[in-house]
Amino acid sequence: MPVVVLVSGSGTNLQALIDASQGNATPWQIVAVGADRPGIAGLERAESAGIPTFVCPVKDYPQRSEWDTALADHLMNALPEAHDGRRWVVSAGFMKVLGTTVLNEFTVLNTHPALLPAFPGAHGVRDAMAYGAKVTGATLHFVDEGVDTGPIVSQRIVAINDDDTEDSLHERIKVAERDMLVRGLTSLLSTGFTLSDRKVTLL
Numbered sequence: 001m002p003v004v005v006l007v008s009g010s011g012t013n014l015q016a017l018i019d020a021s022q023g024n025a026t027p028w029q030i031v032a033v034g035a036d037r038p039g040i041a042g043l044e045r046a047e048s049a050g051i052p053t054f055v056c057p058v059k060d061y062p063q064r065s066e067w068d069t070a071l072a073d074h075l076m077n078a079l080p081e082a083h084d085g086r087r088w089v090v091s092a093g094f095m096k097v098l099g100t101t102v103l104n105e106f107t108v109l110n111t112h113p114a115l116l117p118a119f120p121g122a123h124g125v126r127d128a129m130a131y132g133a134k135v136t137g138a139t140l141h142f143v144d145e146g147v148d149t150g151p152i153v154s155q156r157i158v159a160i161n162d163d164d165t166e167d168s169l170h171e172r173i174k175v176a177e178r179d180m181l182v183r184g185l186t187s188l189l190s191t192g193f194t195l196s197d198r199k200v201t202l203l
């Protein structure tokens with residue numbers, strides 16, 4: 001099953017996917033990695049693994065909708081249909097909200113560093129700490145038109161310690177998140193799933 005991974009930064013979730021696909025017979029293969037900015041570690045990780053890359057920066061387009069169309073074109077060029085008839089995209093630390101052109105054509109999974117629906121958005125780790133939550137975690141979900149509002153596939157709980165900094169907590173979340181992402185993607189693409197009334201059920 002071909003998959004494109006979208007990244008914006010360090011790409012450790014991408015690396016976990018690369019490692020899993022190289023070490024085992026995963027039912028999916030990363031056929032390309034896309035980014036919204038050049039020069040990031042995530043792109044270097046892809047290049048080191050011999051995976052084709054593309055960059056599609058928002059600032060190159062006068063309208064957000066034009067960026068959305070350009071990103072859809074990049075994805076379409078890189079990504080054939082899988083045997084379930086879907087085109088699978090994984091947003092792994094991709095810090096842009098996707099538009100309807102992309103969402104109409106592609107099945108997009110996103111990993112988020114909080115227990116949704118709590119603490120959506122770009123600062124999920126910081127917001128959970130600032131709220132005084134005692135636990136937080138990671139969520140794998142399908143992407144819809146909202147910000148981190150799509151149907152949930154899988155979640156992991158991570159305790160917040162009194163002496164945590166945003167960085168120390170985020171690092172612990174990312175350990176759980178990487179395992180959640182690899183296992184969740186593998187389950188969805190090997191056995192299939194149903195989606196009804198927001199509820200995702202693995203078959």
Ligand code: GAR
Nearest residue numbers: 009010011012013093111112113121
């Ligand atoms: C991950 O924790 C991911 O959940 C988060 O960015 C990090 C990327 O790490 N994404 C968001 O906050 C999206 N709202 P990585 O680049 O090392 O994979």
